[in-house]
Structures are given as structure tokens and as C-alpha cells.
Amino acid sequence: MPVPDLTKKYRPRTLGDIFGQDAVANYFKSVIKRRDIAPRYFLLSGGTGQGKTSLCRAFARDLLGSLQAPNYLELDSGDKRVQNDFEATKNLLFQEVAGDKVVVLDEVHILAQYAPSTIQQLLKVIEDYYHPRLFVFFATTDPQTLPDAFVGRLYHFHLESPSTAQVIAYLRDLADREGVSVSDAALGVAAVNANGHLRNAVRQLEQIIFLGEDRYMKAYQTLINGMVTYFTDFTVGHDTAVKNLYGFPPLELRRYVMQFLRQAILSPSGRFHKAYPLSVQPKLLTQFLGLDWRVKEPDDFFSVLMAYRPILQGSKGT
Numbered sequence: 001m002p003v004p005d006l007t008k009k010y011r012p013r014t015l016g017d018i019f020g021q022d023a024v025a026n027y028f029k030s031v032i033k034r035r036d037i038a039p040r041y042f043l044l045s046g047g048t049g050q051g052k053t054s055l056c057r058a059f060a061r062d063l064l065g066s067l068q069a070p071n072y073l074e075l076d077s078g079d080k081r082v083q084n085d086f087e088a089t090k091n092l093l094f095q096e097v098a099g100d101k102v103v104v105l106d107e108v109h110i111l112a113q114y115a116p117s118t119i120q121q122l123l124k125v126i127e128d129y130y131h132p133r134l135f136v137f138f139a140t141t142d143p144q145t146l147p148d149a150f151v152g153r154l155y156h157f158h159l160e161s162p163s164t165a166q167v168i169a170y171l172r173d174l175a176d177r178e179g180v181s182v183s184d185a186a187l188g189v190a191a192v193n194a195n196g197h198l199r200n201a202v203r204q205l206e207q208i209i210f211l212g213e214d215r216y217m218k219a220y221q222t223l224i225n226g227m228v229t230y231f232t233d234f235t236v237g238h239d240t241a242v243k244n245l246y247g248f249p250p251l252e253l254r255r256y257v258m259q260f261l262r263q264a265i266l267s268p269s270g271r272f273h274k275a276y277p278l279s280v281q282p283k284l285l286t287q288f289l290g291l292d293w294r295v296k297e298p299d300d301f302f303s304v305l306m307a308y309r310p311i312l313q314g315s316k317g318t
Helices: 022-033 052-064 080-084 086-094 109-114 116-128 148-152 164-178 184-194 198-211 213-232 238-245 250-266 278-292 300-314
Strands: 041-045 072-076 101-106 134-140 155-158
Touching: 022 052, 041 052, 052 072, 052 101, 052 134, 072 086, 080 086, 080 109, 086 101, 086 116, 109 116, 116 148, 164 184, 164 198, 184 198, 184 213, 184 250, 198 213, 213 250
Parallel strands: 041 134, 041 155, 072 101, 101 134
Antiparallel strands: none
16 A cells, blocks of 8 residues: 655645644734734745644635636746746736735845845835735745845744654654554654654654564664663774764764753753762763764754753742
8 A cells, every 4th residue: 555645635724724833823813804904915934844834724724715727826936037027927927817826936045146136126016016906925945045025025934843752743743644554763763853844754754664663663672772882881882883873974973962961961850860969960961961972063062952942941930
């Protein structure tokens, strides 16, 4: 039996289906209810797979009833015609249609990089043009590259990454709907692999269904066992654990080490929490950097701080 395409099957169809972005979804429900006085130009930002396009499509379905052109249009900023022929782009954006119209201009930061004049012309149009039945969404994974003047003319909503617990809950719901039995441990691995992206998380669930949980978990159980040894056995097994852990891709290793620190050691309910009083936290920091040395990125230091965030937050007011 073929594995179903769960990302397509469970992609949100309405704003009520949007997961983990309740405040943003509720805002756009209000836009539809009060469309006569609502804003018209929006910027959605967030990482890949966070649901920017899904949110636009859900809004359009709730407003229009379908995603039929010309009332609904998606434009790609990577398209050379969009970059080089502003008049044609403007005509697509603002062409009169019967009824309401929703237009999505995706990856708008590409225009800022390769066609800055187009951004400036869009800015001028946004300032001057108003149509009571037109709603325009600009979507980007890189909002900081957009001109401040452009962002300042839009209503900006940043889609936050869901927590690991939220991802696990989401995958548990999908697994139950599919009638598939999956352990909490496997869903936890899937959530870490997803790195905060719901779409990636659903793909991980597809892998569990396709491979079977035992095969899916085999490699990651080796990683988890290696971390247990690394952080708890400082004598016989330590060097062997280091060699085994270095066989994993650095970015994947980082995610798992951070997750292990948070859940198993730093969390008050963690299985190794009592073995690591605050007095030994500097030693843990050194060990984390020992595993992280292969990842040569400028955010290494901040990644370490993120691993320690739960315990720092938990200490406030104590």
C-alpha cells in the first residue's frame, strides 16, 4: 500500500485549520469580517515550511470560496518577468476583477536583491493605490533584507516556529487520523529532525510509516545512546561515544545535543537532571562545544544559549 502524501492531504484549507499560529489566523478572520475597513497590504515572514503560503491560501478560500484565477493569483519573485517588467506585474496585481481579489507575491526578498527598482516601484504603488476589494500578501523568509520603507508600509506578521511539544502533538493527531501507531519516542525524533518546520515534520511521519518505526529509529537510537554515554560516563565509554557521535552530520548532531540537554539534563523532570547540579553547568557547556566544534557558523554561541534557555527561564523569580 503506497504511503499517502500527508503534506497535501492535511494542508490547511481554511483559517480554522491553521496550526500553531492562532493569533495570526484570528487576525485574518477579522480582516474578512471587517473587510470594508481592513488593511489591504500584508507581509508574512518566517522560515521555510512555516505556513506562509498555506495561510494566504486559507485566507483566500475563506474570502473567495476557491483559489480560482483571476480572483486568486500567486506570483514568484524569482520569475524574471516579475523582476524585469514592472508594468506587467502591476497589471497582474491590480487588474480589475468581479468580486474580491487576493494576490500573493512570494519570496519578495528576491526582488530586493535582484530587482531593487521593482521594490521601489511597488512601494510607490502601495502608498498611492487603494482598492476596496483587493488584498495583497508579500511573503518572505528573509525580511531583514527588505527596505525599511517598504516593510513600514505593510502590516507585518512573523510566523513563529512551533515548539517541539507542539510538533509532537500535531504529529500525534495526524498519526491517529491515519490509524497508525507511533511511539512518543519516534515522534520526538521526528520533531527534532523537523527543526521547527511543520512540513518537514509531516515528511518525517511519512518516513516512519514507510520504513516502519523500528527501522526509522535504529540510527537515531545509536545517536541517543551515544549522547547518554557522552554526558554521563566520563571514563570508559567517553572516547568511544565521541567517535560514534562525530559520524553524524554536524547540524543534525547539534539539534540532538541541544534537545538532549534541554529534556534529559536541564529540565527539572529530565532523567539525568539530578546528576547535574548548577555547579557543573560550565562543564556541560564545555562538553557541548566539544561536540559542536565541527559546525563553523557565526551563531554557534547563540545556539549554546538557546540550549540553556529553559533553565534560565525557569530560574526567573526564584
